[in-house]
Amino acid sequence: MPSKHHADAAVVSSIDETTAGAILTADLGAIRANYRFLKNLLGRAACAAVVKADGYGLGAVPVARALAKEGCDTFFVAHLSEGLALRKAFGPDLVIYVLNGLPPGSEGACAAAGLRPVLNSVEQVRAWDALGRGRQPLEAAIQVDTGMSRLGLQPADVIPLSEDARSLAGIRVSLVMSHLACADEVAHPANPAQLDAFRALKPWFGRGTYSLANSSGIFLGQDWHFDLARPGAALYGINPTPGQPNPMKPVVRLQAKVVQTRSVKAGAGIGYAHRLVASRPTRLATISLGYADGWHRAAAGAAFVDGVRLPFAGRVSMDSIILDISALPDGRLKAGDLVDLFGTEQTVDDVAALAGTIGYEILTSLGQRFHRVYLDG
Numbered sequence: 001m002p003s004k005h006h007a008d009a010a011v012v013s014s015i016d017e018t019t020a021g022a023i024l025t026a027d028l029g030a031i032r033a034n035y036r037f038l039k040n041l042l043g044r045a046a047c048a049a050v051v052k053a054d055g056y057g058l059g060a061v062p063v064a065r066a067l068a069k070e071g072c073d074t075f076f077v078a079h080l081s082e083g084l085a086l087r088k089a090f091g092p093d094l095v096i097y098v099l100n101g102l103p104p105g106s107e108g109a110c111a112a113a114g115l116r117p118v119l120n121s122v123e124q125v126r127a128w129d130a131l132g133r134g135r136q137p138l139e140a141a142i143q144v145d146t147g148m149s150r151l152g153l154q155p156a157d158v159i160p161l162s163e164d165a166r167s168l169a170g171i172r173v174s175l176v177m178s179h180l181a182c183a184d185e186v187a188h189p190a191n192p193a194q195l196d197a198f199r200a201l202k203p204w205f206g207r208g209t210y211s212l213a214n215s216s217g218i219f220l221g222q223d224w225h226f227d228l229a230r231p232g233a234a235l236y237g238i239n240p241t242p243g244q245p246n247p248m249k250p251v252v253r254l255q256a257k258v259v260q261t262r263s264v265k266a267g268a269g270i271g272y273a274h275r276l277v278a279s280r281p282t283r284l285a286t287i288s289l290g291y292a293d294g295w296h297r298a299a300a301g302a303a304f305v306d307g308v309r310l311p312f313a314g315r316v317s318m319d320s321i322i323l324d325i326s327a328l329p330d331g332r333l334k335a336g337d338l339v340d341l342f343g344t345e346q347t348v349d350d351v352a353a354l355a356g357t358i359g360y361e362i363l364t365s366l367g368q369r370f371h372r373v374y375l376d377g
Protein backbone atom coordinates (compact mmCIF):
# COMPACT_ATOMS: atom_id res chain seq x y z
CA MET A 1 0.00 0.00 0.00
CA PRO A 2 1.64 3.25 -1.02
CA SER A 3 0.12 5.16 1.90
CA LYS A 4 1.89 2.93 4.41
CA HIS A 5 5.20 3.34 2.67
CA HIS A 6 5.05 7.11 2.84
CA ALA A 7 3.85 7.15 6.43
CA ASP A 8 6.72 4.93 7.54
CA ALA A 9 9.22 7.04 5.64
CA ALA A 10 8.14 10.09 7.63
CA VAL A 11 9.10 8.32 10.83
CA VAL A 12 12.34 6.82 9.62
CA SER A 13 13.60 10.09 8.11
CA SER A 14 14.40 11.56 11.54
CA ILE A 15 18.03 11.86 12.63
CA ASP A 16 19.42 8.71 14.23
CA GLU A 17 19.77 8.47 17.96
CA THR A 18 23.58 8.31 18.08
CA THR A 19 24.18 11.50 16.12
CA ALA A 20 21.26 13.63 17.37
CA GLY A 21 21.69 16.11 20.20
CA ALA A 22 18.22 15.58 21.58
CA ILE A 23 15.32 13.15 21.42
CA LEU A 24 11.72 14.15 20.87
CA THR A 25 9.18 11.51 21.75
CA ALA A 26 5.56 11.85 20.69
CA ASP A 27 3.18 9.42 22.35
CA LEU A 28 0.70 8.54 19.63
CA GLY A 29 -1.18 6.39 22.12
CA ALA A 30 -1.77 9.52 24.21
CA ILE A 31 -2.92 11.42 21.12
CA ARG A 32 -5.38 8.61 20.41
CA ALA A 33 -6.57 8.65 24.02
CA ASN A 34 -7.04 12.42 23.79
CA TYR A 35 -9.07 11.96 20.63
CA ARG A 36 -11.30 9.37 22.34
CA PHE A 37 -11.75 11.70 25.31
CA LEU A 38 -12.87 14.58 23.08
CA LYS A 39 -15.11 12.30 21.05
CA ASN A 40 -16.79 11.17 24.22
CA LEU A 41 -17.38 14.78 25.28
CA LEU A 42 -18.86 15.50 21.87
CA GLY A 43 -21.47 12.78 22.04
CA ARG A 44 -23.31 12.80 18.72
CA ALA A 45 -21.13 15.43 17.04
CA ALA A 46 -18.25 14.08 14.96
CA CYS A 47 -14.62 14.85 15.69
CA ALA A 48 -12.14 15.86 13.03
CA ALA A 49 -8.44 16.54 13.73
CA VAL A 50 -6.37 19.60 12.89
CA VAL A 51 -2.89 18.56 11.71
CA LYS A 52 -1.70 21.88 10.29
CA ALA A 53 1.90 23.02 10.76
CA ASP A 54 3.06 19.40 10.45
CA GLY A 55 0.74 18.21 13.19
CA TYR A 56 1.69 21.09 15.51
CA GLY A 57 5.32 20.17 15.01
CA LEU A 58 4.90 16.50 15.90
CA GLY A 59 4.49 15.05 12.39
CA ALA A 60 1.22 15.31 10.46
CA VAL A 61 1.59 11.89 8.84
CA PRO A 62 2.22 9.77 11.94
CA VAL A 63 -0.41 11.73 13.88
CA ALA A 64 -3.03 11.35 11.15
CA ARG A 65 -2.21 7.69 10.76
CA ALA A 66 -2.69 7.14 14.50
CA LEU A 67 -5.98 9.05 14.53
CA ALA A 68 -7.26 7.20 11.47
CA LYS A 69 -7.03 4.05 13.62
CA GLU A 70 -9.47 5.74 16.02
CA GLY A 71 -11.90 6.23 13.15
CA CYS A 72 -11.01 9.85 12.43
CA ASP A 73 -11.62 10.42 8.73
CA THR A 74 -11.61 14.22 8.44
CA PHE A 75 -8.46 16.31 8.75
CA PHE A 76 -7.75 20.01 8.54
CA VAL A 77 -4.50 21.57 7.38
CA ALA A 78 -3.79 25.28 6.96
CA HIS A 79 -1.93 25.52 3.66
CA LEU A 80 -2.63 23.87 0.34
CA SER A 81 0.94 22.54 0.31
CA GLU A 82 0.20 20.67 3.55
CA GLY A 83 -2.95 19.21 2.06
CA LEU A 84 -1.04 17.96 -0.98
CA ALA A 85 1.55 16.28 1.25
CA LEU A 86 -1.10 14.59 3.38
CA ARG A 87 -3.00 13.39 0.30
CA LYS A 88 0.19 11.94 -1.13
CA ALA A 89 0.90 10.06 2.09
CA PHE A 90 -2.62 8.65 2.53
CA GLY A 91 -4.18 8.19 -0.84
CA PRO A 92 -7.74 9.17 -1.67
CA ASP A 93 -9.67 7.99 1.38
CA LEU A 94 -9.38 10.79 3.92
CA VAL A 95 -11.35 14.01 3.78
CA ILE A 96 -8.86 16.88 3.90
CA TYR A 97 -9.90 20.51 4.32
CA VAL A 98 -7.50 23.38 3.66
CA LEU A 99 -8.24 26.16 6.16
CA ASN A 100 -6.56 29.02 4.32
CA GLY A 101 -8.42 28.15 1.17
CA LEU A 102 -7.25 28.73 -2.35
CA PRO A 103 -4.31 30.92 -3.27
CA PRO A 104 -5.21 32.49 -6.63
CA GLY A 105 -4.23 30.13 -9.43
CA SER A 106 -4.13 27.03 -7.24
CA GLU A 107 -7.69 25.84 -7.92
CA GLY A 108 -6.67 23.18 -10.44
CA ALA A 109 -4.04 21.65 -8.13
CA CYS A 110 -6.49 21.63 -5.23
CA ALA A 111 -9.19 19.90 -7.27
CA ALA A 112 -6.77 17.41 -8.83
CA ALA A 113 -5.69 16.27 -5.35
CA GLY A 114 -9.27 15.92 -4.17
CA LEU A 115 -8.75 18.46 -1.40
CA ARG A 116 -11.62 20.53 -0.05
CA PRO A 117 -10.78 24.18 0.27
CA VAL A 118 -12.27 26.27 3.03
CA LEU A 119 -13.66 29.11 0.92
CA ASN A 120 -13.07 32.32 2.80
CA SER A 121 -14.04 35.05 0.37
CA VAL A 122 -16.45 35.74 -2.45
CA GLU A 123 -13.48 35.58 -4.86
CA GLN A 124 -12.56 32.08 -3.62
CA VAL A 125 -16.19 30.99 -3.96
CA ARG A 126 -16.36 32.32 -7.53
CA ALA A 127 -13.08 30.68 -8.56
CA TRP A 128 -14.04 27.26 -7.14
CA ASP A 129 -17.53 27.52 -8.61
CA ALA A 130 -16.15 28.34 -12.05
CA LEU A 131 -13.95 25.23 -11.98
CA GLY A 132 -16.79 23.02 -10.74
CA ARG A 133 -19.23 24.09 -13.42
CA GLY A 134 -17.11 22.58 -16.14
CA ARG A 135 -17.43 19.13 -14.53
CA GLN A 136 -19.08 17.73 -11.40
CA PRO A 137 -19.76 20.13 -8.52
CA LEU A 138 -16.66 20.39 -6.32
CA GLU A 139 -16.81 19.93 -2.57
CA ALA A 140 -15.79 22.74 -0.25
CA ALA A 141 -16.33 24.26 3.15
CA ILE A 142 -17.66 27.77 3.38
CA GLN A 143 -16.29 29.75 6.29
CA VAL A 144 -18.22 32.70 7.62
CA ASP A 145 -16.62 35.31 9.84
CA THR A 146 -18.87 35.45 12.89
CA GLY A 147 -16.65 37.86 14.77
CA MET A 148 -12.93 37.14 14.56
CA SER A 149 -12.11 39.34 11.55
CA ARG A 150 -9.49 36.91 10.29
CA LEU A 151 -10.85 34.57 7.64
CA GLY A 152 -14.26 33.95 6.12
CA LEU A 153 -17.08 35.57 4.21
CA GLN A 154 -19.03 38.31 5.91
CA PRO A 155 -22.55 37.17 6.81
CA ALA A 156 -23.86 39.84 4.43
CA ASP A 157 -21.97 38.17 1.55
CA VAL A 158 -23.64 34.85 2.27
CA ILE A 159 -27.17 36.03 1.67
CA PRO A 160 -26.88 36.94 -2.03
CA LEU A 161 -24.80 33.80 -2.66
CA SER A 162 -27.30 31.41 -1.17
CA GLU A 163 -30.40 33.22 -2.43
CA ASP A 164 -29.18 32.73 -5.95
CA ALA A 165 -28.76 28.96 -6.04
CA ARG A 166 -27.28 29.19 -9.52
CA SER A 167 -24.32 31.12 -8.15
CA LEU A 168 -23.19 27.96 -6.33
CA ALA A 169 -24.02 25.44 -9.02
CA GLY A 170 -20.38 24.37 -9.30
CA ILE A 171 -19.94 23.80 -5.56
CA ARG A 172 -21.25 21.21 -3.15
CA VAL A 173 -21.04 22.81 0.29
CA SER A 174 -19.95 19.90 2.50
CA LEU A 175 -19.31 22.04 5.58
CA VAL A 176 -20.34 25.43 6.94
CA MET A 177 -17.83 26.65 9.48
CA SER A 178 -16.64 29.54 11.58
CA HIS A 179 -13.88 29.98 14.15
CA LEU A 180 -14.05 31.27 17.73
CA ALA A 181 -11.73 34.11 18.71
CA CYS A 182 -11.98 33.75 22.51
CA ALA A 183 -12.88 30.11 23.16
CA ASP A 184 -10.18 29.73 25.83
CA GLU A 185 -11.85 32.43 27.94
CA VAL A 186 -15.01 30.72 29.15
CA ALA A 187 -16.82 33.89 30.21
CA HIS A 188 -15.87 36.05 27.22
CA PRO A 189 -18.96 37.70 25.73
CA ALA A 190 -17.64 37.08 22.20
CA ASN A 191 -18.44 33.37 22.62
CA PRO A 192 -22.24 33.65 22.85
CA ALA A 193 -22.15 36.48 20.29
CA GLN A 194 -20.35 34.25 17.76
CA LEU A 195 -22.68 31.38 18.61
CA ASP A 196 -25.72 33.53 17.80
CA ALA A 197 -24.16 34.77 14.57
CA PHE A 198 -23.35 31.19 13.56
CA ARG A 199 -26.86 29.95 14.31
CA ALA A 200 -28.25 32.76 12.20
CA LEU A 201 -26.65 31.11 9.14
CA LYS A 202 -28.94 28.07 9.28
CA PRO A 203 -31.72 29.55 7.15
CA TRP A 204 -29.22 30.24 4.37
CA PHE A 205 -27.48 26.89 4.27
CA GLY A 206 -30.26 24.63 5.57
CA ARG A 207 -29.50 21.13 6.72
CA GLY A 208 -25.78 21.07 6.04
CA THR A 209 -22.92 20.03 8.28
CA TYR A 210 -21.88 22.80 10.67
CA SER A 211 -18.63 23.27 12.59
CA LEU A 212 -17.66 25.96 15.10
CA ALA A 213 -15.55 24.51 17.93
CA ASN A 214 -11.78 24.18 18.16
CA SER A 215 -10.29 22.42 21.23
CA SER A 216 -11.35 25.03 23.77
CA GLY A 217 -14.70 25.47 22.03
CA ILE A 218 -15.55 21.84 22.80
CA PHE A 219 -15.27 22.67 26.51
CA LEU A 220 -17.68 25.61 26.23
CA GLY A 221 -20.50 23.08 26.13
CA GLN A 222 -22.83 21.23 23.85
CA ASP A 223 -24.28 24.37 22.26
CA TRP A 224 -20.94 24.94 20.56
CA HIS A 225 -20.57 21.38 19.21
CA PHE A 226 -22.85 21.44 16.15
CA ASP A 227 -22.06 18.54 13.77
CA LEU A 228 -18.27 18.47 13.68
CA ALA A 229 -15.55 19.74 16.05
CA ARG A 230 -12.06 20.73 14.90
CA PRO A 231 -9.61 20.18 17.77
CA GLY A 232 -5.88 20.58 17.33
CA ALA A 233 -4.06 21.68 20.49
CA ALA A 234 -5.92 19.40 22.92
CA LEU A 235 -5.01 16.32 20.89
CA TYR A 236 -1.34 17.23 21.37
CA GLY A 237 -1.75 17.61 25.15
CA ILE A 238 -1.98 21.41 25.32
CA ASN A 239 -4.42 22.51 28.02
CA PRO A 240 -7.68 23.58 26.32
CA THR A 241 -8.98 25.00 29.62
CA PRO A 242 -6.31 27.50 30.72
CA GLY A 243 -6.50 28.32 34.42
CA GLN A 244 -8.01 24.93 35.18
CA PRO A 245 -6.34 21.51 35.46
CA ASN A 246 -5.38 20.05 32.10
CA PRO A 247 -7.86 17.29 31.22
CA MET A 248 -5.67 16.00 28.38
CA LYS A 249 -2.92 13.38 28.51
CA PRO A 250 0.64 14.66 27.98
CA VAL A 251 1.99 13.70 24.56
CA VAL A 252 5.50 15.12 24.26
CA ARG A 253 8.76 14.26 25.92
CA LEU A 254 11.92 16.17 25.06
CA GLN A 255 15.30 14.92 26.27
CA ALA A 256 18.69 16.45 25.54
CA LYS A 257 22.12 14.86 25.71
CA VAL A 258 24.83 16.01 28.05
CA VAL A 259 27.87 17.14 26.03
CA GLN A 260 30.24 17.64 28.94
CA THR A 261 30.31 18.42 32.64
CA ARG A 262 32.68 20.65 34.63
CA SER A 263 33.21 22.20 38.03
CA VAL A 264 33.80 25.93 38.37
CA LYS A 265 34.99 28.04 41.26
CA ALA A 266 33.10 30.87 42.88
CA GLY A 267 33.44 33.93 40.64
CA ALA A 268 33.45 32.03 37.31
CA GLY A 269 31.47 33.74 34.53
CA ILE A 270 28.95 31.36 32.99
CA GLY A 271 27.74 31.56 29.39
CA TYR A 272 27.21 34.53 27.07
CA ALA A 273 27.58 37.98 28.59
CA HIS A 274 28.45 36.27 31.86
CA ARG A 275 24.80 36.61 32.59
CA LEU A 276 25.47 34.41 35.62
CA VAL A 277 28.55 34.54 37.83
CA ALA A 278 28.99 31.56 40.14
CA SER A 279 28.44 32.61 43.74
CA ARG A 280 29.93 29.34 45.04
CA PRO A 281 31.74 26.32 43.65
CA THR A 282 29.30 24.93 41.09
CA ARG A 283 29.00 21.81 38.99
CA LEU A 284 27.73 22.40 35.47
CA ALA A 285 26.54 20.26 32.56
CA THR A 286 26.25 21.57 29.02
CA ILE A 287 23.44 19.99 27.02
CA SER A 288 22.96 19.69 23.27
CA LEU A 289 19.86 21.82 22.71
CA GLY A 290 19.37 25.52 22.22
CA TYR A 291 17.22 28.15 20.66
CA ALA A 292 17.88 26.77 17.18
CA ASP A 293 15.92 23.73 18.34
CA GLY A 294 12.97 25.90 19.24
CA TRP A 295 13.77 26.42 22.91
CA HIS A 296 12.86 30.08 23.36
CA ARG A 297 15.77 32.12 24.62
CA ALA A 298 13.39 33.86 27.01
CA ALA A 299 12.38 30.56 28.64
CA ALA A 300 14.95 30.39 31.45
CA GLY A 301 13.71 27.08 32.75
CA ALA A 302 15.26 23.96 34.09
CA ALA A 303 15.96 20.39 33.14
CA PHE A 304 15.15 17.38 35.30
CA VAL A 305 17.03 14.21 36.18
CA ASP A 306 15.71 11.65 38.70
CA GLY A 307 13.07 14.24 39.60
CA VAL A 308 15.78 16.76 40.58
CA ARG A 309 15.42 20.26 39.16
CA LEU A 310 18.55 21.50 37.36
CA PRO A 311 18.17 25.22 36.65
CA PHE A 312 19.61 26.82 33.53
CA ALA A 313 22.86 28.64 34.35
CA GLY A 314 23.10 31.81 32.28
CA ARG A 315 21.72 32.34 28.80
CA VAL A 316 20.31 29.84 26.34
CA SER A 317 22.77 29.53 23.41
CA MET A 318 21.90 28.57 19.84
CA ASP A 319 22.92 24.93 20.20
CA SER A 320 23.47 24.43 23.91
CA ILE A 321 22.32 25.26 27.40
CA ILE A 322 24.39 25.16 30.59
CA LEU A 323 22.72 23.53 33.60
CA ASP A 324 23.59 23.88 37.27
CA ILE A 325 23.79 20.23 38.35
CA SER A 326 25.09 20.87 41.87
CA ALA A 327 21.91 19.32 43.30
CA LEU A 328 22.78 15.91 41.82
CA PRO A 329 25.23 13.44 43.34
CA ASP A 330 28.73 13.92 41.93
CA GLY A 331 29.22 11.71 38.86
CA ARG A 332 25.50 11.17 38.25
CA LEU A 333 25.71 12.81 34.81
CA LYS A 334 28.26 12.09 32.12
CA ALA A 335 28.53 12.80 28.40
CA GLY A 336 25.70 11.19 26.46
CA ASP A 337 23.31 10.96 29.42
CA LEU A 338 19.85 12.41 28.91
CA VAL A 339 18.08 15.14 30.83
CA ASP A 340 14.36 15.86 30.58
CA LEU A 341 13.08 19.20 29.28
CA PHE A 342 9.46 18.42 28.50
CA GLY A 343 8.02 15.63 30.57
CA THR A 344 6.07 15.01 33.73
CA GLU A 345 7.96 17.65 35.76
CA GLN A 346 7.76 20.39 33.14
CA THR A 347 5.05 20.51 30.49
CA VAL A 348 4.92 22.32 27.17
CA ASP A 349 2.44 24.75 28.76
CA ASP A 350 4.87 25.39 31.66
CA VAL A 351 7.65 26.30 29.24
CA ALA A 352 5.26 28.49 27.26
CA ALA A 353 4.45 30.42 30.43
CA LEU A 354 8.18 30.94 31.07
CA ALA A 355 8.61 32.29 27.55
CA GLY A 356 5.54 34.52 27.75
CA THR A 357 3.80 32.61 24.98
CA ILE A 358 1.38 29.72 24.41
CA GLY A 359 1.98 26.00 24.11
CA TYR A 360 0.98 26.18 20.44
CA GLU A 361 3.99 28.34 19.63
CA ILE A 362 6.37 26.16 21.65
CA LEU A 363 5.30 22.98 19.83
CA THR A 364 5.24 24.48 16.35
CA SER A 365 8.69 26.06 16.89
CA LEU A 366 10.37 22.72 17.57
CA GLY A 367 13.36 22.28 15.31
CA GLN A 368 14.53 19.66 12.86
CA ARG A 369 17.57 18.30 14.70
CA PHE A 370 15.87 15.77 16.94
CA HIS A 371 15.87 12.04 16.86
CA ARG A 372 12.11 11.54 16.73
CA VAL A 373 10.46 8.60 18.43
CA TYR A 374 6.80 7.69 18.09
CA LEU A 375 5.20 5.58 20.79
CA ASP A 376 1.93 3.84 20.15
CA GLY A 377 0.47 2.22 23.26
Ligand SMILES: *Cc1c(COP(=O)(O)O)cnc(C)c1O
Pocket residue numbers: 050052099178179213214215216230231232233234
Ligand atom coordinates in the same frame (compact mmCIF):
# COMPACT_ATOMS: atom_id res chain seq x y z
C1 LIG B 1 -6.02 26.01 14.23
C2 LIG B 1 -7.48 25.94 14.02
C3 LIG B 1 -8.24 25.00 14.72
C4 LIG B 1 -7.69 24.15 15.83
O1 LIG B 1 -7.55 24.98 16.98
P1 LIG B 1 -7.03 24.42 18.38
O2 LIG B 1 -7.17 25.59 19.28
O3 LIG B 1 -5.62 24.02 18.16
O4 LIG B 1 -7.90 23.29 18.75
C5 LIG B 1 -9.59 24.88 14.38
N1 LIG B 1 -10.13 25.68 13.43
C6 LIG B 1 -9.43 26.62 12.78
C7 LIG B 1 -10.10 27.46 11.77
C8 LIG B 1 -8.08 26.80 13.07
O5 LIG B 1 -7.38 27.75 12.43
